[in-house]
Amino acid sequence: MKAITFNPENDKFSLKEVPVPKPINNQILVKVEAAGLNPVDSKIIYWKKMVNNMSQDWIPGLDVSGYVEAIGESVKNFKAGDRVLYHGDMFKRFGGFAQYALQNADTVIKHPELDAVRAAATPCAGWTAWRALVDKLRITSEDTIFIAGGAGGVGSFAIQIAKYFKLGKIITTCSAQKTQYVRDLGATHIIDYKNSDVVEEVLKITAGEGVTKGLDAVGRDNDILVADSLSYEGEMVELVDFCRPESYKNSFMSGLTFHQLSLGSGHRNGKKAEETLKKAGERFSGLVEDGAISVSVTKVISFTEVPDALTEMLLKKSTGKIVLKI
Structure with missing residues (x-):
């Protein structure tokens, strides 16, 4: 699959071909439609040491809109074909700047009635x-x-x-x-x-x-x-x-x-924290669906543009919301 990877040895973002990951236990494999770019993604160069043994093909990307492609053996609430939205765990390897991403099913919400680009612009x-x-x-x-x-x-x-x-x-x-x-x-x-x-x-x-x-x-x-x-x-x-x-x-x-x-603390403090994260996503998405909150997307980009976009974001040279559409 195509993916934007981060190499912690040289702090570079690159477009590569990597194997599609397989979901296990409570994970779901998501076919990504769109992924929002956020400052925390570009700042991985500052927090990379918080991850033990970060690989040279680490895939960032926290805010993901897509479809469930496959599920781990413990997943009960989702099935292949379900449309989902989530804010990912920054300390997990297979993020959303790829054709497929992995995510814990307990922090995923049913996709709101929005197009993928606007939805992916909201979680973080x-x-x-x-x-x-x-x-x-x-x-x-x-x-x-x-x-x-x-x-x-x-x-x-x-x-x-x-x-x-x-x-x-x-x-x-x-x-x-x-x-x-x-x-x-x-x-x-x-x-x-x-x-x-x-x-x-x-x-x-x-x-x-x-x-x-x-x-x-x-x-x-x-x-x-x-x-x-x-x-x-x-x-x-x-x-x-x-x-x-x-x-x-x-x-x-x-x-x-x-x-x-x-x-992101919702990912590492037990079931109550996971439920709090999900509830926030559901309530906020409901207001967007109802038109009470507007979502502004400044620029929609392709895979090839993501490395430069993240670098510009890190250097504070970009403005507005940028979303990768696949």
């Missing part, structure tokens, strides 16, 4: 946004929220989820060029992070109180901006780095609460 960013706002922050219409990085993958979905839950104030940061984009998604207040004191602006918008909920989808000290924008007993989710309460203003005396979130 969309399911993360759902888990952050719904599972961790438990947002309601009574909340106000500040989302750092509203024009990014997670941020853009988070704005739409907040709008769906009818939050009155949805505050976000972006560059001046992306203002209309995030406004169309549902942001009620937009701060140009390059030319504003972000915390001061959030406090102005909330009459000095701060927001009840916050999300950092950027990293690079944006956790400080989010934390310092919270109201008394406010809560925030950090997606990129570690929470560091000692760096936040009055975090103890304000009774703030901090959450860490890694979508």
